[in-house]
Amino acid sequence: MTEQSRLDADLNGPISPPRDNGEIVFGAPWERRVFGLTMALCRSDACEWKAFRQHLIRRIADDEARPYWRSWAAALEDILFDTATLQPADIDARHRRLLQRPPGHDHRH
Numbered sequence: 001m002t003e004q005s006r007l008d009a010d011l012n013g014p015i016s017p018p019r020d021n022g023e024i025v026f027g028a029p030w031e032r033r034v035f036g037l038t039m040a041l042c043r044s045d046a047c048e049w050k051a052f053r054q055h056l057i058r059r060i061a062d063d064e065a066r067p068y069w070r071s072w073a074a075a076l077e078d079i080l081f082d083t084a085t086l087q088p089a090d091i092d093a094r095h096r097r098l099l100q101r102p103p104g105h106d107h108r109h
Contacts, residue, residue, distance in 0.1 A: 015056055018068055031069040038076050052079045 017035065018025045026032040042049040055075035063071070080086040 015053065015060065017072070027067075027069070031072075034069065034073045034076060038072070041076075041079075046085070047079045047083055051082065052076070055079050055082075 024035070026035070038052065041047045042052060052075060055078040056072060059066075059071040059074045059078070060068075066074075077086070077091060081088060
């Protein structure tokens, strides 16, 4: 089985994203973006789907009450740390900068 076929099978398996009428459900734009980023990274071989999948399973098990896409994002952070793509200090610094911005800073009303 190829990496792509494993990825496709998992998207329809026990750790599959939430669905409605067969379509993946995203409750917020960031969820769609984190999904797309993960798929792009795994398809480009920047990270292995199998490793991401293991992180996702662990993150879901760590806190079953956590929303699915938050577990997905945490698993993506884990795999990016593992591959040295991101450093935890970089994520923390970016998070602090984002928290300092006022609501609605990135779009006009």
